[in-house]
Amino acid sequence: MNPVKIFLLVGDPVKQSLSPAMFNAAFESLRLNSVYVAVEVPTKFLDDTVAGVRAIGISGLNVTTPHKIRIVDLLDELDDSANLVGAVNTVKNQRGKLIGFNTDGDGAIRALEENAGTVKGSKVVLLGAGGAARAIAFSLVRAGAELTIANRTFPRAKALVSDIERKLGSSANSVPLRRDRLRKVLKNADLLINATSVGMYPNVGQTLVTSDLIHHDMVVYDIVYKPLETRLLKEAKSAGAEVVNGLGMLVHQGALSFKVWTGKQAPIKVMESAARRELGRKDK
Template identity: 50%
Template sequence: MITGKTGLMGIMGDPVEHSLSPPMHNAAFQQLKLDHVYVPFHVKRGNLAPAILGARNMGIKGLNLTIPHKIEVINYLDELDEVAELIGAVNTVKFTETNAVGYNTDGVGAVKAIEEATPVKGKKIIILGAGGAARAISFQLLLSGVGEVLIANRTREKACNLRDDLKETSMASVDCLGLDDELTWELKDTDVLINTTPVGMHPHQDDEPVVTSDMMHSDLVVNDIVYNPLETGLLREAGKAGAQAINGTKMLIYQGLESFSIWTGVTPPVEVFETALMRELGY
Protein backbone atom coordinates (compact mmCIF):
# COMPACT_ATOMS: atom_id res chain seq x y z
CA MET A 1 0.00 0.00 0.00
CA ILE A 2 1.48 3.34 -1.10
CA THR A 3 0.60 6.20 1.24
CA GLY A 4 1.74 9.77 1.91
CA LYS A 5 4.43 8.30 4.17
CA THR A 6 5.91 5.97 1.52
CA GLY A 7 9.52 6.83 0.65
CA LEU A 8 10.12 7.24 -3.08
CA MET A 9 13.25 6.10 -4.93
CA GLY A 10 13.73 5.65 -8.65
CA ILE A 11 15.92 5.59 -11.72
CA MET A 12 16.22 8.33 -14.36
CA GLY A 13 17.35 7.46 -17.87
CA ASP A 14 16.62 7.73 -21.58
CA PRO A 15 15.53 5.06 -22.33
CA VAL A 16 14.56 3.55 -18.98
CA GLU A 17 11.63 1.24 -19.78
CA HIS A 18 13.74 -1.92 -19.69
CA SER A 19 15.61 -1.14 -16.46
CA LEU A 20 16.01 -4.18 -14.22
CA SER A 21 16.49 -2.06 -11.08
CA PRO A 22 12.80 -1.64 -10.08
CA PRO A 23 12.06 -5.36 -9.57
CA MET A 24 15.24 -5.85 -7.51
CA HIS A 25 14.71 -2.87 -5.21
CA ASN A 26 10.98 -3.40 -4.77
CA ALA A 27 11.52 -7.07 -3.90
CA ALA A 28 13.98 -6.00 -1.19
CA PHE A 29 11.63 -3.33 0.19
CA GLN A 30 8.93 -5.96 0.45
CA GLN A 31 11.25 -8.56 2.02
CA LEU A 32 12.52 -6.10 4.65
CA LYS A 33 9.06 -4.57 5.21
CA LEU A 34 10.31 -1.08 4.39
CA ASP A 35 7.68 1.49 3.37
CA HIS A 36 9.44 2.51 0.15
CA VAL A 37 8.79 2.13 -3.57
CA TYR A 38 11.18 2.33 -6.54
CA VAL A 39 9.96 3.53 -9.94
CA PRO A 40 11.47 4.29 -13.38
CA PHE A 41 11.41 7.91 -14.61
CA HIS A 42 11.86 8.49 -18.33
CA VAL A 43 13.83 11.76 -18.39
CA LYS A 44 14.88 12.77 -21.88
CA ARG A 45 18.26 14.25 -22.68
CA GLY A 46 18.11 17.99 -21.95
CA ASN A 47 15.46 17.65 -19.23
CA LEU A 48 17.67 16.48 -16.37
CA ALA A 49 18.07 19.83 -14.58
CA PRO A 50 14.32 20.39 -13.96
CA ALA A 51 13.91 16.66 -13.18
CA ILE A 52 16.53 16.77 -10.39
CA LEU A 53 15.06 20.03 -9.05
CA GLY A 54 11.63 18.40 -9.07
CA ALA A 55 12.96 15.32 -7.28
CA ARG A 56 14.43 17.51 -4.54
CA ASN A 57 11.25 19.53 -4.15
CA MET A 58 9.02 16.43 -4.05
CA GLY A 59 11.04 14.81 -1.29
CA ILE A 60 12.35 11.86 -3.30
CA LYS A 61 14.81 9.96 -1.09
CA GLY A 62 17.19 8.63 -3.71
CA LEU A 63 17.84 8.11 -7.40
CA ASN A 64 19.87 5.96 -9.74
CA LEU A 65 21.08 7.57 -12.96
CA THR A 66 21.70 5.69 -16.17
CA ILE A 67 22.53 6.64 -19.76
CA PRO A 68 22.74 9.51 -20.73
CA HIS A 69 22.66 11.30 -17.36
CA LYS A 70 25.59 9.97 -15.30
CA ILE A 71 27.95 12.88 -16.03
CA GLU A 72 25.54 15.79 -16.41
CA VAL A 73 23.87 15.12 -13.05
CA ILE A 74 27.06 16.23 -11.28
CA ASN A 75 26.16 19.83 -12.19
CA TYR A 76 23.03 19.67 -10.03
CA LEU A 77 24.45 18.08 -6.86
CA ASP A 78 25.86 19.66 -3.70
CA GLU A 79 28.70 17.20 -3.19
CA LEU A 80 30.30 14.01 -4.47
CA ASP A 81 31.86 11.14 -2.58
CA GLU A 82 35.53 10.38 -3.29
CA VAL A 83 34.92 7.59 -5.81
CA ALA A 84 32.34 9.52 -7.85
CA GLU A 85 34.68 12.50 -7.98
CA LEU A 86 37.57 10.36 -9.24
CA ILE A 87 35.41 8.65 -11.86
CA GLY A 88 33.66 11.83 -12.95
CA ALA A 89 30.28 10.10 -13.14
CA VAL A 90 27.39 9.43 -10.75
CA ASN A 91 24.90 6.57 -10.79
CA THR A 92 23.42 7.08 -7.30
CA VAL A 93 22.09 10.20 -5.58
CA LYS A 94 20.98 10.50 -1.97
CA PHE A 95 18.75 13.43 -1.06
CA THR A 96 18.44 14.84 2.45
CA GLU A 97 16.48 17.89 3.56
CA THR A 98 19.49 20.11 2.88
CA ASN A 99 21.64 18.53 0.17
CA ALA A 100 22.07 16.07 -2.67
CA VAL A 101 25.12 13.79 -2.64
CA GLY A 102 26.39 11.82 -5.64
CA TYR A 103 27.98 8.35 -5.54
CA ASN A 104 29.15 5.81 -8.09
CA THR A 105 28.45 2.18 -7.15
CA ASP A 106 29.34 0.60 -10.53
CA GLY A 107 32.95 -0.07 -9.58
CA VAL A 108 32.02 -1.40 -6.14
CA GLY A 109 29.56 -3.75 -7.83
CA ALA A 110 32.22 -5.13 -10.14
CA VAL A 111 34.83 -5.58 -7.40
CA LYS A 112 32.38 -7.37 -5.09
CA ALA A 113 31.35 -9.64 -7.97
CA ILE A 114 34.97 -10.59 -8.63
CA GLU A 115 35.71 -11.06 -4.93
CA GLU A 116 33.13 -13.83 -4.81
CA ALA A 117 35.78 -15.75 -6.76
CA THR A 118 39.10 -14.20 -5.69
CA PRO A 119 40.43 -11.25 -3.65
CA VAL A 120 41.63 -8.43 -5.92
CA LYS A 121 44.33 -7.09 -3.60
CA GLY A 122 47.76 -7.39 -5.21
CA LYS A 123 46.37 -9.03 -8.38
CA LYS A 124 47.14 -8.33 -12.04
CA ILE A 125 43.95 -7.35 -13.87
CA ILE A 126 43.26 -6.65 -17.55
CA ILE A 127 40.19 -4.59 -18.48
CA LEU A 128 38.81 -4.83 -22.02
CA GLY A 129 37.37 -1.45 -23.06
CA ALA A 130 38.07 2.15 -22.07
CA GLY A 131 34.58 3.66 -21.73
CA GLY A 132 32.55 4.72 -18.70
CA ALA A 133 32.27 1.25 -17.15
CA ALA A 134 36.00 0.60 -17.57
CA ARG A 135 36.73 3.93 -15.91
CA ALA A 136 34.48 3.23 -12.91
CA ILE A 137 35.81 -0.30 -12.42
CA SER A 138 39.49 0.58 -12.84
CA PHE A 139 39.37 3.43 -10.29
CA GLN A 140 37.61 1.17 -7.79
CA LEU A 141 40.17 -1.60 -8.36
CA LEU A 142 43.02 0.81 -7.63
CA LEU A 143 41.28 1.94 -4.44
CA SER A 144 40.92 -1.75 -3.52
CA GLY A 145 44.68 -2.29 -3.64
CA VAL A 146 45.26 -4.24 -6.86
CA GLY A 147 48.84 -4.73 -7.95
CA GLU A 148 48.52 -3.95 -11.66
CA VAL A 149 45.81 -2.73 -14.05
CA LEU A 150 46.13 -2.92 -17.83
CA ILE A 151 43.55 -1.19 -20.04
CA ALA A 152 43.17 -2.95 -23.41
CA ASN A 153 41.17 -1.25 -26.14
CA ARG A 154 40.73 -1.44 -29.89
CA THR A 155 41.74 2.24 -30.04
CA ARG A 156 44.95 2.16 -28.03
CA GLU A 157 45.00 5.95 -27.64
CA LYS A 158 41.73 5.85 -25.70
CA ALA A 159 43.16 3.17 -23.40
CA CYS A 160 46.25 5.31 -22.83
CA ASN A 161 44.14 8.37 -22.01
CA LEU A 162 42.38 6.39 -19.27
CA ARG A 163 45.75 5.08 -18.07
CA ASP A 164 47.00 8.66 -17.69
CA ASP A 165 43.98 9.59 -15.54
CA LEU A 166 44.43 6.49 -13.37
CA LYS A 167 48.14 7.15 -12.83
CA GLU A 168 47.33 10.45 -11.13
CA THR A 169 45.47 8.69 -8.32
CA SER A 170 47.45 5.55 -7.48
CA MET A 171 50.94 4.18 -7.01
CA ALA A 172 49.89 0.84 -8.54
CA SER A 173 51.23 -0.20 -11.94
CA VAL A 174 48.88 1.00 -14.70
CA ASP A 175 49.37 0.70 -18.46
CA CYS A 176 47.55 0.50 -21.80
CA LEU A 177 47.41 -2.10 -24.57
CA GLY A 178 45.98 -2.62 -28.01
CA LEU A 179 44.06 -5.77 -28.93
CA ASP A 180 47.08 -7.50 -30.46
CA ASP A 181 49.95 -9.84 -29.61
CA GLU A 182 50.80 -7.67 -26.59
CA LEU A 183 47.42 -8.57 -25.05
CA THR A 184 48.03 -12.28 -25.69
CA TRP A 185 51.41 -12.04 -23.97
CA GLU A 186 50.11 -10.13 -20.93
CA LEU A 187 47.25 -12.61 -20.42
CA LYS A 188 49.76 -15.39 -19.67
CA ASP A 189 50.17 -14.26 -16.04
CA THR A 190 46.98 -12.23 -15.55
CA ASP A 191 44.78 -13.08 -12.55
CA VAL A 192 41.51 -11.43 -13.64
CA LEU A 193 40.11 -10.43 -17.04
CA ILE A 194 37.13 -8.05 -17.14
CA ASN A 195 35.14 -7.27 -20.27
CA THR A 196 33.43 -3.85 -20.17
CA THR A 197 32.68 -3.69 -23.92
CA PRO A 198 29.29 -4.58 -25.50
CA VAL A 199 30.87 -7.40 -27.56
CA GLY A 200 28.61 -10.43 -27.22
CA MET A 201 25.60 -8.51 -25.92
CA HIS A 202 22.15 -9.40 -27.29
CA PRO A 203 21.30 -9.17 -30.18
CA HIS A 204 24.99 -9.57 -31.17
CA GLN A 205 25.68 -12.62 -29.02
CA ASP A 206 27.34 -14.40 -31.94
CA ASP A 207 30.12 -11.80 -32.20
CA GLU A 208 33.60 -13.32 -31.97
CA PRO A 209 35.08 -12.51 -28.51
CA VAL A 210 38.32 -10.55 -28.43
CA VAL A 211 39.93 -13.09 -26.10
CA THR A 212 39.61 -16.79 -26.95
CA SER A 213 40.31 -19.93 -24.92
CA ASP A 214 43.80 -20.43 -26.36
CA MET A 215 44.79 -17.05 -24.86
CA MET A 216 43.52 -17.98 -21.37
CA HIS A 217 44.83 -20.21 -18.58
CA SER A 218 42.95 -22.31 -16.02
CA ASP A 219 43.77 -20.04 -13.03
CA LEU A 220 42.22 -17.00 -14.75
CA VAL A 221 39.01 -15.42 -13.44
CA VAL A 222 36.92 -13.99 -16.31
CA ASN A 223 34.20 -11.44 -15.58
CA ASP A 224 31.93 -10.21 -18.39
CA ILE A 225 29.71 -7.30 -17.29
CA VAL A 226 27.27 -8.15 -20.13
CA TYR A 227 24.28 -9.97 -18.57
CA ASN A 228 22.15 -10.65 -21.65
CA PRO A 229 22.86 -13.41 -22.55
CA LEU A 230 24.04 -14.84 -19.23
CA GLU A 231 26.72 -16.87 -20.98
CA THR A 232 28.50 -14.66 -23.50
CA GLY A 233 30.98 -15.90 -26.08
CA LEU A 234 33.80 -14.74 -23.80
CA LEU A 235 32.47 -16.82 -20.88
CA ARG A 236 32.09 -19.86 -23.14
CA GLU A 237 35.74 -19.47 -24.10
CA ALA A 238 36.63 -19.22 -20.40
CA GLY A 239 34.82 -22.51 -19.82
CA LYS A 240 36.84 -24.20 -22.58
CA ALA A 241 40.06 -23.04 -20.91
CA GLY A 242 38.96 -24.24 -17.47
CA ALA A 243 38.93 -20.63 -16.21
CA GLN A 244 36.39 -19.38 -13.67
CA ALA A 245 33.55 -17.40 -15.27
CA ILE A 246 31.49 -14.61 -13.65
CA ASN A 247 28.50 -13.27 -15.58
CA GLY A 248 27.24 -9.69 -15.62
CA THR A 249 24.32 -10.21 -13.25
CA LYS A 250 26.71 -10.15 -10.29
CA MET A 251 27.89 -6.57 -10.92
CA LEU A 252 24.30 -5.45 -11.52
CA ILE A 253 23.19 -6.99 -8.23
CA TYR A 254 26.06 -5.64 -6.13
CA GLN A 255 25.91 -2.10 -7.50
CA GLY A 256 22.18 -2.11 -6.71
CA LEU A 257 22.76 -3.42 -3.18
CA GLU A 258 25.28 -0.63 -2.61
CA SER A 259 22.76 2.03 -3.74
CA PHE A 260 20.07 0.47 -1.52
CA SER A 261 22.44 0.65 1.45
CA ILE A 262 23.32 4.30 0.76
CA TRP A 263 19.62 5.27 0.79
CA THR A 264 18.37 3.13 3.67
CA GLY A 265 21.37 2.18 5.81
CA VAL A 266 20.37 -1.48 5.30
CA THR A 267 21.91 -4.08 2.97
CA PRO A 268 19.39 -6.69 1.81
CA PRO A 269 20.35 -10.35 1.31
CA VAL A 270 22.00 -10.90 -2.08
CA GLU A 271 19.48 -13.68 -2.79
CA VAL A 272 16.54 -11.24 -2.78
CA PHE A 273 18.04 -9.15 -5.58
CA GLU A 274 19.25 -12.24 -7.43
CA THR A 275 15.88 -14.01 -7.38
CA ALA A 276 14.04 -10.91 -8.60
CA LEU A 277 16.60 -10.31 -11.36
CA MET A 278 16.59 -13.89 -12.63
CA ARG A 279 12.80 -13.90 -12.69
CA GLU A 280 12.84 -10.71 -14.73
CA LEU A 281 15.42 -12.17 -17.14
CA GLY A 282 13.29 -15.29 -17.54
CA TYR A 283 15.59 -17.78 -15.79
Protein backbone atom coordinates in the same frame (compact mmCIF):
# COMPACT_ATOMS: atom_id res chain seq x y z
CA MET B 1 2.68 5.23 8.63
CA ASN B 2 5.52 7.33 7.21
CA PRO B 3 4.85 8.80 3.76
CA VAL B 4 6.01 6.65 0.86
CA LYS B 5 9.61 7.24 -0.24
CA ILE B 6 10.12 7.35 -3.98
CA PHE B 7 13.32 6.22 -5.72
CA LEU B 8 13.86 6.58 -9.47
CA LEU B 9 16.12 5.12 -12.11
CA VAL B 10 16.86 7.83 -14.69
CA GLY B 11 18.35 6.85 -18.02
CA ASP B 12 17.55 6.48 -21.69
CA PRO B 13 16.56 3.75 -22.47
CA VAL B 14 15.39 2.06 -19.25
CA LYS B 15 12.84 -0.38 -20.64
CA GLN B 16 15.12 -3.42 -20.20
CA SER B 17 16.19 -2.56 -16.64
CA LEU B 18 16.02 -5.23 -13.93
CA SER B 19 16.37 -2.61 -11.17
CA PRO B 20 12.66 -1.90 -10.43
CA ALA B 21 12.04 -5.61 -9.80
CA MET B 22 15.22 -5.90 -7.74
CA PHE B 23 14.64 -2.85 -5.49
CA ASN B 24 10.89 -3.26 -5.03
CA ALA B 25 11.53 -6.85 -3.87
CA ALA B 26 14.15 -5.52 -1.41
CA PHE B 27 11.81 -2.80 -0.05
CA GLU B 28 9.02 -5.33 0.34
CA SER B 29 11.18 -7.88 2.11
CA LEU B 30 12.29 -5.28 4.71
CA ARG B 31 8.73 -3.86 4.89
CA LEU B 32 9.90 -0.38 3.88
CA ASN B 33 7.20 1.97 2.64
CA SER B 34 9.20 2.77 -0.51
CA VAL B 35 8.78 2.37 -4.23
CA TYR B 36 11.26 2.31 -7.15
CA VAL B 37 10.28 3.37 -10.66
CA ALA B 38 12.31 3.56 -13.89
CA VAL B 39 11.79 6.77 -15.87
CA GLU B 40 13.06 7.41 -19.37
CA VAL B 41 14.72 10.83 -19.40
CA PRO B 42 16.08 12.23 -22.67
CA THR B 43 19.27 14.26 -22.15
CA LYS B 44 17.52 17.56 -22.87
CA PHE B 45 15.29 16.99 -19.81
CA LEU B 46 17.97 15.94 -17.31
CA ASP B 47 18.22 19.42 -15.71
CA ASP B 48 14.43 19.65 -15.36
CA THR B 49 14.34 16.14 -13.92
CA VAL B 50 16.89 17.00 -11.22
CA ALA B 51 14.95 20.21 -10.43
CA GLY B 52 11.83 18.01 -10.14
CA VAL B 53 13.63 15.64 -7.78
CA ARG B 54 14.35 18.62 -5.50
CA ALA B 55 10.86 20.11 -5.91
CA ILE B 56 8.89 17.00 -4.98
CA GLY B 57 11.41 15.46 -2.60
CA ILE B 58 12.31 12.25 -4.42
CA SER B 59 14.39 10.27 -1.89
CA GLY B 60 17.06 8.90 -4.22
CA LEU B 61 18.11 8.08 -7.75
CA ASN B 62 19.98 5.50 -9.71
CA VAL B 63 21.51 7.03 -12.81
CA THR B 64 22.37 5.11 -15.95
CA THR B 65 23.46 5.68 -19.56
CA PRO B 66 23.72 8.40 -20.87
CA HIS B 67 23.48 10.61 -17.75
CA LYS B 68 26.17 9.33 -15.35
CA ILE B 69 28.68 12.09 -16.17
CA ARG B 70 26.33 14.93 -17.00
CA ILE B 71 24.46 14.67 -13.68
CA VAL B 72 27.67 15.42 -11.73
CA ASP B 73 27.29 19.17 -12.37
CA LEU B 74 23.68 19.18 -11.20
CA LEU B 75 24.36 17.80 -7.71
CA ASP B 76 25.40 19.56 -4.47
CA GLU B 77 28.12 17.17 -3.32
CA LEU B 78 30.02 14.06 -4.41
CA ASP B 79 31.42 11.33 -2.18
CA ASP B 80 34.95 9.96 -2.78
CA SER B 81 33.87 7.20 -5.17
CA ALA B 82 32.00 9.58 -7.50
CA ASN B 83 34.74 12.18 -7.25
CA LEU B 84 37.43 9.71 -8.31
CA VAL B 85 35.51 8.23 -11.23
CA GLY B 86 33.92 11.51 -12.33
CA ALA B 87 30.56 9.78 -12.73
CA VAL B 88 27.53 9.06 -10.55
CA ASN B 89 25.19 6.06 -10.49
CA THR B 90 23.50 6.77 -7.14
CA VAL B 91 22.06 9.97 -5.66
CA LYS B 92 20.82 10.45 -2.12
CA ASN B 93 18.50 13.31 -1.24
CA GLN B 94 19.66 14.27 2.24
CA ARG B 95 17.18 16.85 3.54
CA GLY B 96 17.20 18.68 0.21
CA LYS B 97 20.92 18.24 -0.50
CA LEU B 98 21.64 15.95 -3.48
CA ILE B 99 24.75 13.83 -2.91
CA GLY B 100 26.29 11.68 -5.68
CA PHE B 101 27.95 8.28 -5.22
CA ASN B 102 29.38 5.67 -7.55
CA THR B 103 28.77 2.06 -6.49
CA ASP B 104 29.63 0.39 -9.84
CA GLY B 105 33.30 -0.26 -9.13
CA ASP B 106 32.97 -1.59 -5.59
CA GLY B 107 29.87 -3.58 -6.61
CA ALA B 108 31.89 -5.25 -9.39
CA ILE B 109 34.76 -6.11 -7.03
CA ARG B 110 32.43 -7.50 -4.34
CA ALA B 111 30.72 -9.75 -6.88
CA LEU B 112 34.06 -10.90 -8.21
CA GLU B 113 35.61 -11.56 -4.79
CA GLU B 114 32.50 -13.44 -3.65
CA ASN B 115 32.96 -15.82 -6.58
CA ALA B 116 36.70 -15.92 -7.22
CA GLY B 117 38.62 -14.65 -4.18
CA THR B 118 40.65 -11.51 -3.56
CA VAL B 119 41.92 -9.27 -6.35
CA LYS B 120 44.79 -7.98 -4.19
CA GLY B 121 48.07 -8.66 -6.01
CA SER B 122 46.30 -10.07 -9.12
CA LYS B 123 47.42 -9.19 -12.63
CA VAL B 124 44.24 -7.92 -14.29
CA VAL B 125 43.50 -7.13 -17.94
CA LEU B 126 40.46 -4.86 -18.24
CA LEU B 127 38.72 -4.45 -21.60
CA GLY B 128 37.02 -1.05 -21.97
CA ALA B 129 37.41 2.54 -20.85
CA GLY B 130 33.75 3.62 -20.77
CA GLY B 131 31.66 4.47 -17.70
CA ALA B 132 31.62 1.02 -16.10
CA ALA B 133 35.27 0.31 -16.93
CA ARG B 134 36.37 3.60 -15.35
CA ALA B 135 34.61 2.79 -12.09
CA ILE B 136 35.97 -0.76 -12.04
CA ALA B 137 39.52 0.42 -12.85
CA PHE B 138 39.63 2.78 -9.87
CA SER B 139 38.22 0.14 -7.52
CA LEU B 140 40.68 -2.50 -8.79
CA VAL B 141 43.71 -0.27 -8.24
CA ARG B 142 42.41 0.75 -4.80
CA ALA B 143 41.99 -2.96 -3.98
CA GLY B 144 45.64 -3.62 -4.87
CA ALA B 145 45.39 -5.17 -8.37
CA GLU B 146 48.05 -4.71 -11.07
CA LEU B 147 46.06 -3.27 -13.95
CA THR B 148 46.38 -3.24 -17.75
CA ILE B 149 43.61 -1.50 -19.70
CA ALA B 150 42.83 -2.23 -23.36
CA ASN B 151 40.30 -0.18 -25.27
CA ARG B 152 39.19 0.14 -28.91
CA THR B 153 39.68 3.91 -28.75
CA PHE B 154 43.21 3.76 -27.38
CA PRO B 155 43.47 7.42 -26.22
CA ARG B 156 40.57 6.74 -23.80
CA ALA B 157 42.59 3.91 -22.21
CA LYS B 158 45.62 6.16 -21.93
CA ALA B 159 43.53 8.96 -20.42
CA LEU B 160 42.10 6.56 -17.84
CA VAL B 161 45.59 5.38 -16.87
CA SER B 162 46.82 8.94 -16.41
CA ASP B 163 43.70 9.77 -14.35
CA ILE B 164 44.42 6.79 -12.09
CA GLU B 165 48.06 7.77 -11.73
CA ARG B 166 47.17 11.39 -10.95
CA LYS B 167 44.33 10.68 -8.53
CA LEU B 168 45.57 7.53 -6.77
CA GLY B 169 49.34 7.88 -7.19
CA SER B 170 49.52 4.24 -8.37
CA SER B 171 50.67 3.05 -11.75
CA ALA B 172 48.67 1.15 -14.39
CA ASN B 173 49.30 0.20 -18.05
CA SER B 174 47.39 0.61 -21.27
CA VAL B 175 47.60 -1.37 -24.52
CA PRO B 176 45.77 -1.04 -27.82
CA LEU B 177 42.92 -3.52 -28.28
CA ARG B 178 44.76 -5.75 -30.78
CA ARG B 179 45.00 -9.57 -30.72
CA ASP B 180 48.82 -9.60 -30.67
CA ARG B 181 48.93 -7.19 -27.73
CA LEU B 182 46.18 -9.03 -25.87
CA ARG B 183 47.92 -12.37 -26.42
CA LYS B 184 51.03 -10.99 -24.78
CA VAL B 185 49.38 -9.43 -21.72
CA LEU B 186 46.95 -12.31 -21.18
CA LYS B 187 49.78 -14.84 -21.00
CA ASN B 188 50.66 -13.64 -17.47
CA ALA B 189 47.21 -12.45 -16.37
CA ASP B 190 45.25 -13.88 -13.43
CA LEU B 191 42.02 -12.15 -14.37
CA LEU B 192 40.37 -10.87 -17.55
CA ILE B 193 37.41 -8.51 -17.23
CA ASN B 194 35.16 -7.48 -20.09
CA ALA B 195 33.68 -4.07 -19.27
CA THR B 196 32.72 -3.25 -22.87
CA SER B 197 29.27 -3.79 -24.34
CA VAL B 198 30.64 -6.39 -26.78
CA GLY B 199 28.64 -9.64 -26.54
CA MET B 200 25.57 -7.92 -25.12
CA TYR B 201 22.13 -8.81 -26.50
CA PRO B 202 21.35 -8.70 -29.42
CA ASN B 203 25.02 -9.07 -30.52
CA VAL B 204 25.44 -12.32 -28.62
CA GLY B 205 27.88 -13.85 -31.14
CA GLN B 206 30.57 -11.21 -30.53
CA THR B 207 33.65 -11.44 -28.33
CA LEU B 208 36.91 -9.51 -28.11
CA VAL B 209 38.84 -12.51 -26.80
CA THR B 210 38.70 -16.13 -27.97
CA SER B 211 39.70 -19.35 -26.18
CA ASP B 212 43.18 -19.46 -27.73
CA LEU B 213 44.12 -16.31 -25.76
CA ILE B 214 42.82 -17.67 -22.45
CA HIS B 215 44.67 -20.04 -20.11
CA HIS B 216 43.07 -22.45 -17.66
CA ASP B 217 44.27 -20.92 -14.42
CA MET B 218 42.74 -17.56 -15.22
CA VAL B 219 39.40 -16.11 -14.06
CA VAL B 220 37.27 -14.51 -16.79
CA TYR B 221 34.66 -12.01 -15.63
CA ASP B 222 32.11 -10.49 -18.01
CA ILE B 223 30.02 -7.62 -16.60
CA VAL B 224 27.49 -8.02 -19.42
CA TYR B 225 24.51 -9.88 -17.91
CA LYS B 226 22.25 -10.21 -20.92
CA PRO B 227 22.85 -13.02 -21.79
CA LEU B 228 24.16 -14.45 -18.52
CA GLU B 229 26.53 -16.68 -20.44
CA THR B 230 28.16 -14.48 -23.06
CA ARG B 231 30.25 -15.75 -25.97
CA LEU B 232 33.36 -14.67 -24.00
CA LEU B 233 32.35 -16.83 -21.02
CA LYS B 234 31.75 -19.78 -23.39
CA GLU B 235 35.22 -19.29 -24.87
CA ALA B 236 36.69 -19.10 -21.35
CA LYS B 237 34.94 -22.29 -20.24
CA SER B 238 36.25 -24.12 -23.28
CA ALA B 239 39.77 -23.02 -22.33
CA GLY B 240 39.17 -24.44 -18.83
CA ALA B 241 39.08 -21.05 -17.08
CA GLU B 242 36.86 -20.12 -14.14
CA VAL B 243 34.04 -17.73 -15.15
CA VAL B 244 31.99 -15.04 -13.38
CA ASN B 245 28.92 -13.45 -15.01
CA GLY B 246 27.56 -9.89 -14.67
CA LEU B 247 24.52 -10.58 -12.49
CA GLY B 248 26.52 -10.35 -9.25
CA MET B 249 27.76 -6.86 -10.15
CA LEU B 250 24.21 -5.72 -10.85
CA VAL B 251 23.07 -7.02 -7.48
CA HIS B 252 26.04 -5.71 -5.47
CA GLN B 253 26.10 -2.21 -7.00
CA GLY B 254 22.36 -2.13 -6.22
CA ALA B 255 22.93 -3.39 -2.68
CA LEU B 256 25.45 -0.58 -2.10
CA SER B 257 22.90 1.98 -3.41
CA PHE B 258 20.32 0.47 -1.04
CA LYS B 259 22.71 0.95 1.90
CA VAL B 260 23.36 4.58 0.87
CA TRP B 261 19.62 5.33 0.74
CA THR B 262 18.33 3.39 3.74
CA GLY B 263 21.37 2.88 5.98
CA LYS B 264 20.39 -0.82 6.07
CA GLN B 265 22.15 -3.94 4.77
CA ALA B 266 20.45 -4.97 1.53
CA PRO B 267 18.74 -8.37 1.28
CA ILE B 268 21.21 -9.63 -1.34
CA LYS B 269 19.55 -13.00 -1.95
CA VAL B 270 16.10 -11.43 -2.40
CA MET B 271 17.55 -8.92 -4.88
CA GLU B 272 19.40 -11.60 -6.80
CA SER B 273 16.36 -13.85 -7.20
CA ALA B 274 14.19 -10.90 -8.25
CA ALA B 275 16.78 -9.85 -10.87
CA ARG B 276 17.11 -13.41 -12.15
CA ARG B 277 13.31 -13.79 -12.40
CA GLU B 278 12.98 -10.50 -14.25
CA LEU B 279 15.80 -11.44 -16.63
CA GLY B 280 13.93 -14.66 -17.47
CA ARG B 281 10.68 -12.73 -17.94
CA LYS B 282 12.30 -10.12 -20.23
CA ASP B 283 13.83 -12.90 -22.32
CA LYS B 284 10.35 -14.06 -23.33
